[in-house]
Amino acid sequence: MNKKIIFVVGILAIFLAGFACQVSAYAIGASPATLSFSIPRGGYEEKTFQVSTNSETPLEFSLVISNSINTTISVETKDKTAVSGKPAEITVRAYASRSAKPANLDGVITALLKPSGEARSGSGSIISTGVAVRIKVEITDESAPLFQNKMLLISMSLIGVIIVLGGIYLFKFARLRVRGKAGKSLKPKKARKKRKTGKIRR
Amino acid sequence: MRKLSKIVFGAFLVLTLSLVCFSFNVRADTASGNVTIQNTAPTMGTVTLLNQAAADEAITLSAGGTVVVTASATVTDVNGGASVSSASGTLYHSTSTSGGADDENIHITNSSCVLGTPSGNDILATCSFTMNFMALGGTWTANLTAVDDSSAQVSGTDDNTVNDLAGLDVVEATIDFGSLELGANSSTGADMTVRSQGNVQIDAQYSGNNYTCTVGTIDVGNTNYGLTDVSYDELTTALTADPTTQTAFDLGVRGVATANGANSDENEYLGIKIPTSGVSGTCTNTLTVTAIADA
Numbered sequence: 001m002n003k004k005i006i007f008v009v010g011i012l013a014i015f016l017a018g019f020a021c022q023v024s025a026y027a028i029g030a031s032p033a034t035l036s037f038s039i040p041r042g043g044y045e046e047k048t049f050q051v052s053t054n055s056e057t058p059l060e061f062s063l064v065i066s067n068s069i070n071t072t073i074s075v076e077t078k079d080k081t082a083v084s085g086k087p088a089e090i091t092v093r094a095y096a097s098r099s100a101k102p103a104n105l106d107g108v109i110t111a112l113l114k115p116s117g118e119a120r121s122g123s124g125s126i127i128s129t130g131v132a133v134r135i136k137v138e139i140t141d142e143s144a145p146l147f148q149n150k151m152l153l154i155s156m157s158l159i160g161v162i163i164v165l166g167g168i169y170l171f172k173f174a175r176l177r178v179r180g181k182a183g184k185s186l187k188p189k190k191a192r193k194k195r196k197t198g199k200i201r202r
Numbered sequence: 203m204r205k206l207s208k209i210v211f212g213a214f215l216v217l218t219l220s221l222v223c224f225s226f227n228v229r230a231d232t233a234s235g236n237v238t239i240q241n242t243a244p245t246m247g248t249v250t251l252l253n254q255a256a257a258d259e260a261i262t263l264s265a266g267g268t269v270v271v272t273a274s275a276t277v278t279d280v281n282g283g284a285s286v287s288s289a290s291g292t293l294y295h296s297t298s299t300s301g302g303a304d305d306e307n308i309h310i311t312n313s314s315c316v317l318g319t320p321s322g323n324d325i326l327a328t329c330s331f332t333m334n335f336m337a338l339g340g341t342w343t344a345n346l347t348a349v350d351d352s353s354a355q356v357s358g359t360d361d362n363t364v365n366d367l368a369g370l371d372v373v374e375a376t377i378d379f380g381s382l383e384l385g386a387n388s389s390t391g392a393d394m395t396v397r398s399q400g401n402v403q404i405d406a407q408y409s410g411n412n413y414t415c416t417v418g419t420i421d422v423g424n425t426n427y428g429l430t431d432v433s434y435d436e437l438t439t440a441l442t443a444d445p446t447t448q449t450a451f452d453l454g455v456r457g458v459a460t461a462n463g464a465n466s467d468e469n470e471y472l473g474i475k476i477p478t479s480g481v482s483g484t485c486t487n488t489l490t491v492t493a494i495a496d497a
Contacts, residue, residue, distance in 0.1 A: 027399035029265025029335070029369025033495035052369075054266035054399070084267055108494065110407075110445070115488050123484035124378040125410065125425070125472070127394070130492040131265075131368055132407060132445075 026055035026129075028082075028113055034134040037094035041102075043144030044095035049133050051111045052087035059083065061111045061130075063090065069107030072096065072137050096139045103139045108132040243354035244279035244286055251293075251344040251360040254333075261342070261362055263335050265369030266399040273344035274328040275358050281350065283320030291315050291329030291346045295338050295364075300345040307338050307401075307457040315346070336456040339366040339401050369400030370453070370493040377472055377489065385478040387434040391427075391471025396491060398453050398466040405452065406470070407445040407492040416483020420476065425489075427472045434473035441472075445492060452496060 029052050037045045053059050058081040065073055074093050082088045092109065112130035253261040254269035261271055273293070279285050292300045295308035302309045310331045318326035327348050342364055349355040373395040379388045396406055408427060413420035426437035429450060439446070453459075456466040472489075 027266025027335075027369055027371040027397075029263075029367050029400050029493070031262045031365045031367040031400075033366040033368035033400070033402055050262050052262075052264040052267070052367075054264070054371075085264070087262070087264060110492055112490060112492070123381075123486060124376050125487055125489040126376055127372050127374060128488050128490045129370060129372055130407075130490055131370070132492050132494040133368075134495060134497070 026053050026059060026113070028053050028059075028061070028111065028129050028131050030111060030131040030133045032133070034136065035092055036136040036138075038138045038140060039094055039096050040140050040142035040144040041096050041100050042098040044093055046091055046093045048089055048091050049109075050087040050089055051082050051131070053082045053113075054084050055082075056084050059113050061088070061113050064110045064112065066107035066109075066135075069105050069135055069137060072105055072139075073107070073109070073135060075109060092135070094135075094137050098143065100139050102141045103137075105135075105137040105139070107135045107137075109135055239281070241285075241350065241352035241354060242280045244277050244348055244350050244356045246346065246348060246356045246358040247276040247278065249273055249275040249344060249346050249358040249360040251342070251362040253362065258362075261333065261364045263333060263337060263364065263367045263401060265367060266335055266371060268332050268334050270330055270332050271362075272328055272330050273346055273360060274326060275346050275348075277325050277327050277348040277356065278323050279325070279350055280323055283323050283325035285351045286317060286320075286325045286327075286348050287351050289315040289317055289327035289329065289346060289348045291331070291344060293329075293331040293333075293342055293344050296341045296343070297338070300343070300359075305457070306334055306462050307336055307455065310337075333364070335367060335369060335399055336401055336458070337364060338455070338458075339364050364401070366402045366495060367400035368402055368404050368493045368495040369398070370404060370406070370491070371397050371399050372491050373397060373467075379472075379474045382474070382476045384476055384481070387475040388473040389433060391431050391434070391437060391473050393431070394470045394472060394491075396451075396453060396468050396470060398456050398459075400493070401455055403452055403454050403459075403496040404493045405447050405449055405496050406468075407447045407494055408441060408470075408489070409443060409445040409492075410441045410489045411443060411487050413485040413487040415481045415485035418477075418481035420474070420481060420485055420487075422487065424475045424477070425472055425487075426475075427470055429468070429470065431469075431471050434475060437471060437473050441489070445490070447494060449497075 031050050035047050039045050060081050063075055072094055076091045077088060079088055110130050110132040115126040115128040251273045253259050254271055263269055273291055277286050290313045293310045294300060294302060298308040304311050312329045312331055315327055315329035327346055329346055341361055343359050343361050345357060345359045347355055347357045377392045377394055379392055410422045412422050422443055423440045425441040426434055427439055428437040453468045454466050459466045
């Protein structure tokens with residue numbers, strides 16, 4: 001009787017183990033599949049792509065930028081997890097230094113999911129899936145304006161105006177203090193000038 | 203006698219007046235509610251095809267799943283918004299037409315769109331369309347049609363773009379090479395099924411790391427792979443730590459490379475060679491399969 005139970009449980013365990021190993025990995029995708037940038041020297045451009053999955057549980061992924069473009073491309077994302085109905089949005093920024101030479105660069109940004117399976121009998125290859133977005137960057141022969149960012153330009157201008165006004169005020173205030181200490185008249189320049197010419201009688 | 207004639211005259215007068223009044227009443231009765239107002243066909247305002255995030259931007263599909271997009275327009279009927287009785291719509295790729303047959307890659311129909319609450323002569327018609335991962339990239343057009351009580355109809359269209367989507371999944375979670383002796387190799391390749399989950403043809407990139415065994419390690423390069431089920435020695439491409447693109451992979455889009463409703467799959471075969479010494483027990487590594495749009 002015991003042998004029969006052990007046999008049935010054994011068969012069931014093998015069946016379940018086999019079933020578990022046949023569970024499909026989750027789909028992963030990226031859209032758009034290709035991002036193209038065209039930037040002048042000293043300029044930058046931003047675009048976004050989405051990493052999506054059909055998994056009902058949030059899946060964590062990592063991002064890898066290929067060597068051919070890793071000095072030109074940077075990525076930014078709030079969240080490196082994707083779940084069915086809620087893809088992760090990745091912002092890609094391509095930039096070129098002012099000394100960069102005109103070039104056409106090709107590379108990929110790869111989103112890799114963590115492996116979800118376990119090797120059967122503890123032996124074999126655990127499959128991990130990912131998706132690569134093709135990146136094409138054209139650095140043109142033109143030069144970007146010194147301040148490509150308008151907000152930065154406005155902020156810098158405002159700061160400049162405040163510094164100049166502050167400097168003028170401080171200069172005048174310091175002059176008045178010096179005169180006051182020396183016991184000199186604090187009358188305006190014009191009045192003193194007129195007095196010298198005799199147009200104002202005391 | 204004179205009195206009698208006065209009575210007869212009075213009776214005649216009363217009778218005459220009664221007949222006149224009765225005749226007026228009858229006339230008023232037959233004239234009421236007998237006006238027929240002619241129907242005027244409805245008109246449609248601007249149609250807007252919004253993406254999955256309800257924004258007027260490009261549509262981005264979801265790998266292995268669906269997204270819902272909506273097209274809406276205000277329908278005006280001078281006979282009253284309530285006289286608009288139904289709305290329907292089609293969403294189709296630039297390679298199809300509004301009247302084309304439904305196809306998971308290029309054509310979707312919604313025969314019962316939602317009508318909002320009438321406001322005077324206006325009523326909002328909203329059509330939802332469920333787009334699958336295999337819906338082709340490019341320009342899609344939404345065509346909305348509204349019909350009133352008298353079967354007069356009006357239509358309008360709007361375009362939007364569907365982005366390319368590269369996607370896959372691997373049916374198996376693991377590859378098992380079984381039990382092998384030192385110095386032996388797997389005589390036949392282990393099968394792995396890669397399934398398309400996007401709307402563009404893809405290649406696969408393969409990479410892996412060294413196998414960690416109970417005792418020792420096996421180099422990642424001891425794994426060979428290929429697209430045909432042959433012996434280990436005939437699988438000529440060795441697995442590497444850096445991703446290598448298999449340009450001959452060319453996994454097509456479901457519904458384009460296959461019939462509608464049939465998955466688009468590609469088999470990959472892998473084999474392993476065990477070193478002659480230095481390893482024992484169980485060995486595992488990670489094999490990474492990456493989708494990349496076919497160049």
